[in-house]
Amino acid sequence: MDFRWSEEQELLLESLEELLKREAPESLMAELDAKKEFPDKPWQALADHGILGLGIPEEYGGAFTDIMTMTLVCQALGKHALPLGIIYSLGVITIRDILQFGSEEIKKEVLGGMIRGDAPVALGITEPQAGSDAAALKTTAEFDGDEVVFNGQKMYCTLSKQAKYILLMTRDQKSENPYESISMWLLPTETPGITFHLLNKVGWWTVPTYEVFIENVRVPKKNLVGEMNKGWPQLMANFEIERLALCAASVGAAEAAFEDAAAYANRRVQFGKPIGTFQAVQHIIVDMAVKIENMRNYIYKIAWMMDNDMPVRTEHAMCKLYVARASFEVIDSAMQILGGLGYMMDHRVQRLWRDIRLMRIGAGTDEIMYNIAGPQLLKKVR
Amino acid sequence: MKSQRDIWIFTEKNTLLAELVGCANGLAKEMEANLTALILGPYSLARQAIALGVGQVFWLGEQRAGDMVEDCVPTLAKLVETHAPYAFLMGSTTRGRTIAGRLAARLDVTVLTDIKEIKWVDRYFQASHLIFGGGALRIEQTQVEPVIATVVPGTFLPGQADPNRQGEIVFVEWVPPTWQVGVRERKPRTATTVNLAAARKVVCLGRGVARKEDLAFLKDFANILGAEIGCTRPLAEGLNWLPRERYIGISGANIKPDLYLGVGVSGQVQHTVGMSDARVVVAINKDKDAPIFAQADFGIVGDLYTVVPALMAAIKAMK
Amino acid sequence: MGLNILVTVKFAPNAVDIEVKPDGSISLERAEWEISSFDLPAIEAAVRLAEATRGKVIALSVGPARINNSKLKKNVLSRGPDELVLVADDALAEADTAVTARVLALAAAKLAPFDLLLSGEGSADLYFQQVGLQLGERMGIPTLNAIRKIEVYGNHVVVERSLEDEIEVLEVPLPAALSVTTDIEQPRLPTMKEILKAGNKPVYEWSLTDLNLADLPGKVEVLHTMATPRVERKNIRLQGPTEEAVCELAGLLKKEGVL
Numbered sequence A: 001m002d003f004r005w006s007e008e009q010e011l012l013l014e015s016l017e018e019l020l021k022r023e024a025p026e027s028l029m030a031e032l033d034a035k036k037e038f039p040d041k042p043w044q045a046l047a048d049h050g051i052l053g054l055g056i057p058e059e060y061g062g063a064f065t066d067i068m069t070m071t072l073v074c075q076a077l078g079k080h081a082l083p084l085g086i087i088y089s090l091g092v093i094t095i096r097d098i099l100q101f102g103s104e105e106i107k108k109e110v111l112g113g114m115i116r117g118d119a120p121v122a123l124g125i126t127e128p129q130a131g132s133d134a135a136a137l138k139t140t141a142e143f144d145g146d147e148v149v150f151n152g153q154k155m156y157c158t159l160s161k162q163a164k165y166i167l168l169m170t171r172d173q174k175s176e177n178p179y180e181s182i183s184m185w186l187l188p189t190e191t192p193g194i195t196f197h198l199l200n201k202v203g204w205w206t207v208p209t210y211e212v213f214i215e216n217v218r219v220p221k222k223n224l225v226g227e228m229n230k231g232w233p234q235l236m237a238n239f240e241i242e243r244l245a246l247c248a249a250s251v252g253a254a255e256a257a258f259e260d261a262a263a264y265a266n267r268r269v270q271f272g273k274p275i276g277t278f279q280a281v282q283h284i285i286v287d288m289a290v291k292i293e294n295m296r297n298y299i300y301k302i303a304w305m306m307d308n309d310m311p312v313r314t315e316h317a318m319c320k321l322y323v324a325r326a327s328f329e330v331i332d333s334a335m336q337i338l339g340g341l342g343y344m345m346d347h348r349v350q351r352l353w354r355d356i357r358l359m360r361i362g363a364g365t366d367e368i369m370y371n372i373a374g375p376q377l378l379k380k381v382r
Numbered sequence B: 001m002k003s004q005r006d007i008w009i010f011t012e013k014n015t016l017l018a019e020l021v022g023c024a025n026g027l028a029k030e031m032e033a034n035l036t037a038l039i040l041g042p043y044s045l046a047r048q049a050i051a052l053g054v055g056q057v058f059w060l061g062e063q064r065a066g067d068m069v070e071d072c073v074p075t076l077a078k079l080v081e082t083h084a085p086y087a088f089l090m091g092s093t094t095r096g097r098t099i100a101g102r103l104a105a106r107l108d109v110t111v112l113t114d115i116k117e118i119k120w121v122d123r124y125f126q127a128s129h130l131i132f133g134g135g136a137l138r139i140e141q142t143q144v145e146p147v148i149a150t151v152v153p154g155t156f157l158p159g160q161a162d163p164n165r166q167g168e169i170v171f172v173e174w175v176p177p178t179w180q181v182g183v184r185e186r187k188p189r190t191a192t193t194v195n196l197a198a199a200r201k202v203v204c205l206g207r208g209v210a211r212k213e214d215l216a217f218l219k220d221f222a223n224i225l226g227a228e229i230g231c232t233r234p235l236a237e238g239l240n241w242l243p244r245e246r247y248i249g250i251s252g253a254n255i256k257p258d259l260y261l262g263v264g265v266s267g268q269v270q271h272t273v274g275m276s277d278a279r280v281v282v283a284i285n286k287d288k289d290a291p292i293f294a295q296a297d298f299g300i301v302g303d304l305y306t307v308v309p310a311l312m313a314a315i316k317a318m319k
Numbered sequence C: 001m002g003l004n005i006l007v008t009v010k011f012a013p014n015a016v017d018i019e020v021k022p023d024g025s026i027s028l029e030r031a032e033w034e035i036s037s038f039d040l041p042a043i044e045a046a047v048r049l050a051e052a053t054r055g056k057v058i059a060l061s062v063g064p065a066r067i068n069n070s071k072l073k074k075n076v077l078s079r080g081p082d083e084l085v086l087v088a089d090d091a092l093a094e095a096d097t098a099v100t101a102r103v104l105a106l107a108a109a110k111l112a113p114f115d116l117l118l119s120g121e122g123s124a125d126l127y128f129q130q131v132g133l134q135l136g137e138r139m140g141i142p143t144l145n146a147i148r149k150i151e152v153y154g155n156h157v158v159v160e161r162s163l164e165d166e167i168e169v170l171e172v173p174l175p176a177a178l179s180v181t182t183d184i185e186q187p188r189l190p191t192m193k194e195i196l197k198a199g200n201k202p203v204y205e206w207s208l209t210d211l212n213l214a215d216l217p218g219k220v221e222v223l224h225t226m227a228t229p230r231v232e233r234k235n236i237r238l239q240g241p242t243e244e245a246v247c248e249l250a251g252l253l254k255k256e257g258v259l
Helices: A007-023 A026-035 A040-049 A067-080 A082-101 A104-116 A231-237 A239-267 A279-307 A313-343 A349-360 A366-380 B014-031 B043-052 B069-083 B094-107 B212-225 B233-238 B291-295 B304-318 C039-053 C070-077 C097-110 C131-138 C192-198 C242-256
Strands: A122-124 A140-144 A147-158 A165-171 A182-188 A194-198 A209-220 B005-010 B033-039 B056-059 B087-091 B117-121 B124-131 B136-142 B147-151 B168-171 B182-188 B201-205 B228-231 B259-263 B280-285 B298-301 C004-008 C011-013 C033-035 C056-063 C083-088 C116-120 C143-153 C156-162 C166-173 C176-180 C203-206 C221-227
Touching: A007 A040, A007 A067, A007 C070, A007 C192, A026 A082, A026 A349, A040 A082, A067 A082, A067 A239, A067 A279, A082 A104, A082 A122, A082 A165, A082 A182, A082 A231, A082 A239, A082 A349, A122 A147, A140 A165, A147 A165, A147 A182, A165 A231, A182 A209, A182 A231, A231 A239, A239 A279, A239 A313, A239 A349, A279 A313, A313 A349, A313 A366, B005 B014, B005 B069, B014 B033, B014 B043, B014 B087, B014 B117, B014 B147, B033 B043, B043 B056, B043 B168, B069 B094, B087 B094, B094 B147, B094 C097, B094 C131, B094 C143, B124 B147, B201 B212, B212 B228, B212 B259, B212 B304, B228 B233, B280 B291, B280 B304, B280 C242, B291 B298, B298 C242, B304 C242, C004 C039, C004 C131, C011 C056, C033 C039, C033 C070, C039 C056, C039 C116, C039 C143, C039 C176, C056 C070, C056 C097, C070 C083, C070 C192, C083 C097, C097 C131, C116 C131, C131 C143, C131 C176, C143 C166, C156 C176, C166 C176
Parallel strands: A122 A165, B005 B033, B005 B087, B033 B056, B056 B168, B087 B147, B201 B228, B201 B259, B259 B280, B280 B298, C004 C056, C004 C116, C056 C083, C083 C203, C116 C176, C143 C176
Antiparallel strands: A140 A147, A147 A209, A165 A182, A194 A209, B117 B124, B124 B136, B136 C221, B182 C166, C011 C033, C143 C156, C156 C166
């Protein structure tokens, strides 16, 4: 078993690290966070470098890459500029949905823009009454000649205002079976009838989230992505890789926090000695490092399984469950080691702390991960 | 078999002549050698060389219109081949390094660049220079002649001029170069006479300074401290905000002030090697991981645009 | 009109990783080898000129056996050159500038005809600022340093040369050897596409025998290398709100007698 990266992966990560140092230094990320601004320039720099084209087929202007490399990219982004890792991860699912289910016309229109630096296509699933119970969504789609008319409301729709499109999930209310009555549509965000209401979150300040009101919004029928009433299985197909990408970004963030804590432990002198010489601090450091090592191995294993076309339904849920918790714990420990300084808005660990806490909730709560993995695990043992 | 040992010196920069003589004098004593200067310029310069203590001058005449200094390389090469000096010291300027390199290639010898010290030990030349961006000192020795070495301004004590000294001035024949480069234009750089090496206090500006317009308030800051302004390489070379003489670093000024205060300076070793002997080092940088902090006595992690005005106010309040 | 451009590249240990041993001597054993940083702008300048004229860039490197390393080779080729020529031999391990220039000159002669021979201003580890100049002279072509801009006009180039007191604008006949400054171009960052292509570009490995070099008498012997003595610094970080920190600093500076 060779745990080493290929030379190409090493060179790509070195190049990416250099790019992030130039275009997304910590001072800029801190400033954007304080202003709650979408990181336009750094995102554009990623586009110009070609990173946003990874995984998109060459015929649409991208460059092939495997899931392992994508995982490494998300991890590097998470470490050096977490918001970029988050935004990138959010795009992973919508890009794949469009690639797998969109018409040629939709693919050409959307993917080119994404490679050039558009904000990723936003995902419109959750509604006020439909969170973990996503199938309870109520937004409707009624046909009217060559058009389809949407009515409804979406909640926690991240980047929907920045993006050019929302991947909108609607449900045929007449059908009893939710899993065969949901459809997926491409909704341009400039279409009349859409209202955005900005939500005030604890973290993810540079990745805005909105409540979206959809009133008699009309788009051409051909904006259907995939098949009518097959939206649910289409959606499920790519949740796994989105969760993996977000996990990778979280691991990167934990690594950043670890470095901050360790550097501080070496430098901060109390009672005449660097605090890193005290056993209590060393024990925390070791626990952090063990968690990071576990998280890394977990995300790489899942990536490897996906690259080898192995099913990861149970495994990815367990991975997401573990990484969401462990990454937050590592960052929380870093804050503890940094003491008062860690609690200051000046220091980046508070930003990582606020941003990563969402991981246990977003993209599938801990509880849903348990629900996915539990029954499957029991089935394995008779 | 030579009975006489010769040390030759050459520089196109008149102000460096005295320092080269100073360097050569030390060597000449150890080797029992004679000093010869090669002069390209007016006759008065040849006389000046004699006054500095050079026994002999090979005078190449004045530079011809349209020529470049470097066109003297074939002439120098022929002289070396004819007279076989043991050592040839040149001023380390952009032109000096060109002439040294081209000459060395013609003669199939190497160049000892930017030497800090040169000695004659057991019939070997031993010279030291900084490598690894200033992190290490390498000592080399060679017997191959001539030893061509370049000398950075400010390394050696200059020789003293005495107009009563006597010496020989020999006019030498010019060898026309086989290729020439056309000089279309010369654009002067903002030249100011600043002697950074003599300044007791220096405020050094780095890449953290965002706009050229900000130099004005930073000069005010330096004035309040009674300090000279220096800078890191990008501000002099790349951005051209300040003249090259203000650049502190491995191929620039080497300073030993009482106070060095870096503003928006990251502290790469290529820069710090030029100021690491300062008595008190202060750093202001918004990157807490900037290498300068490891080399500073006092550091403030913060935005220079907030810290410097506040510091100016605090200092004024103390007076 | 495509220009044929050669660009010299040095692979050297990253000086950031030097270890100082207790006796003051230096060890580079743990240092990673990489492309000398001053060569990156030269490579970028060469590639851009080739792109503008639909020409070709061949990267050329000489050094000890370990430069024949897969990752190093891909690193260079991912930055735009079309081909790479390597002369890797441990006889070149401690080569001085004259030996390096000599080997490069023989290799470049085998790649002639070419229009431009670009080099960085010096190497990141030793920074003697000599090889480019000596190489050009050994090849008998016009050779200049400190070039910060190159414009192509058919059979000659117009360059800007950055001197201490002035900028010279010069007309240089081709072929010519130019050592370029770091501000000639900002080096591009390799993209995934370029990194993947790099592994497929031609690499030629020549031996010293291929260059008819039987022996390489060095001119200079390295006696020893010692760490430069470091002044012990207090490393005091002034914390807290700006007003307090600067007041504390002013007080400290007054105590030191520099205010």
